[in-house]
Amino acid sequence: MFYPINLKLKNIEITVIGGGEVAYRKCKNFLGFGKSVKVVSENFIEKFSTIESKVEIINDSYKEEYIKSSFIVVAATNNKEVNKKIGIYCRNNGKLVNVVDDIELSNYTVPSCVKRGDLLISISTGGNSPSLSSKIKRELENKYDNTYEEYVSLLGEIRKEIIEKIEDISERKNKLNALVNLDIEELKVIKDEYKNIK
Ligand SMILES: C[C@@]1(CC(=O)O)C2=NC(=C\c3[nH]c(c(CCC(=O)O)c3CC(=O)O)Cc3[nH]c(c(CC(=O)O)c3CCC(=O)O)/C=C3\N/C(=C\2)[C@@H](CCC(=O)O)[C@]3(C)CC(=O)O)/[C@H]1CCC(=O)O
Numbered sequence: 228m229f230y231p232i233n234l235k236l237k238n239i240e241i242t243v244i245g246g247g248e249v250a251y252r253k254c255k256n257f258l259g260f261g262k263s264v265k266v267v268s269e270n271f272i273e274k275f276s277t278i279e280s281k282v283e284i285i286n287d288s289y290k291e292e293y294i295k296s297s298f299i300v301v302a303a304t305n306n307k308e309v310n311k312k313i314g315i316y317c318r319n320n321g322k323l324v325n326v327v328d329d330i331e332l333s334n335y336t337v338p339s340c341v342k343r344g345d346l347l348i349s350i351s352t353g354g355n356s357p358s359l360s361s362k363i364k365r366e367l368e369n370k371y372d373n374t375y376e377e378y379v380s381l382l383g384e385i386r387k388e389i390i391e392k393i394e395d396i397s398e399r400k401n402k403l404n405a406l407v408n409l410d411i412e413e414l415k416v417i418k419d420e421y422k423n424i425k
């Protein structure tokens with residue numbers, strides 16, 4: 228079983244080993260969260276040309292020196308032995324490692340996720356079915372559409388106001404709980420009301 232955490236990637240070095248479909252997907256995923264990575268492989272599929280300006284490309288086969296200073300490593304080659312070597316090295320050296328063909332050796336996996344601004348819904352099947360994760364993602368994408376970006380941001384702004392302006396803890400909690408039953412237009416009105424309270 229995996230434990231979910233939300234990680235700040237700023238100032239963390241990340242290296243992806245491999246230049247195929249899976250390595251590309253993992254790189255794109257990091258870029259989607261505003262994080263650039265180093266990627267090491269002798270060969271890269273054509274798609275990498277679309278992201279080559281955003282990642283650091285190293286044209287070489289895997290060597291320990293490339294991951295020594297990385298905290299997160301993705302072993303995404305099609306060579307099981309190489310992936311295993313990377314996994315074991317990372318495990319022994321306090322690194323987070325995603326070995327794409329070995330869930331047992333991985334100490335983290337990548338969930339499927341729906342992002343709407345600061346709303347992040349992630350889905351994992353513990354490796355049992357990435358296809359199911361992907362299907363559930365599509366379902367949630369429809370339910371939680373793009374309007375949630377503004378909605379969650381408004382909730383955050385009003386929450387700050389409520390915490391600052393309402394001292395009674397149980398009143399504060401009731402008001403915070405009630406906010407999520409309002410729609411965007413109602414929240415905008417409430418936000419202005421709180422802003423006007425001194
Ligand atoms: C969520 C997502 C994130 C991402 O990678 O970006 C992700 N896989 C995705 C897609 C996908 N991957 C595969 C298929 C083909 C169909 C199928 O096999 O079902 C599809 C579907 C597709 O392509 O549509 C093949 C596959 N996947 C793994 C193996 C190796 C193995 O099982 O050992 C094999 C090769 C098996 C073989 O040998 O053939 C392993 C893992 N894949 C995971 C994540 C982790 C568990 C997540 C969970 O618990 O659900 C885990 C354990 C490790 C990891 O990589 O983190 C992304 C969906 C993106 C999205 O749509 O949001």
Ligand SMILES: NC(=O)c1ccc[n+]([C@@H]2O[C@H](COP(=O)([O-])OP(=O)(O)OC[C@H]3O[C@@H](n4cnc5c(N)ncnc54)[C@H](O)[C@@H]3O)[C@@H](O)[C@H]2O)c1
Pocket residue numbers: 244245246247248249250267268269270271272287288289303304305306309326327328357
């Ligand atoms: N976790 C997942 O989501 C997932 C999904 C599909 C497949 N897989 C597994 O991931 C593996 C990779 O899949 P793919 O489609 O990207 O394969 P691929 O054949 O498209 O690419 C493999 C890449 O690894 C590189 N490589 C090989 N040896 C290397 C080394 N010593 N150092 C650096 N790079 C090296 C190759 O140059 C190539 O770029 C597959 O073997 C499969 O078992 C995992």
